[in-house]
Amino acid sequence: MTIFYGLATTQKGTGVVISNLPTDLLGAVNEAKRYAAKNGLTFQSVYPVKSNETKGATLTKYKKQRDRAANKR
Numbered sequence: 001m002t003i004f005y006g007l008a009t010t011q012k013g014t015g016v017v018i019s020n021l022p023t024d025l026l027g028a029v030n031e032a033k034r035y036a037a038k039n040g041l042t043f044q045s046v047y048p049v050k051s052n053e054t055k056g057a058t059l060t061k062y063k064k065q066r067d068r069a070a071n072k073r
Contacts, residue, residue: 001023002049004022004023004025004028004046004047004048005018005021005049006029006031006035006043006045007045008035008036008039008043009044010040010041011040016041018035029046032046
């Protein structure tokens with residue numbers, strides 16, 4: 001599940017972060033565009049939140065699941 005945030009700018013060029021977007025990319029883009037138009041902002045883009053990415057090799061990512069399965073045997 002990926003969480004997205006959107007960026008928009010005001011008429012003066014100030015950046016605004018749009019949060020609480022849907023978890024799918026297309027829904028997040030549409031919601032961010034709707035929010036920007038409603039508030040008089042210029043939509044820029046939508047990005048995934050990097051802190052939610054799972055990184056590492058598969059042997060280390062799923063170690064807890066493997067250990068639990070091994071203990072049940």
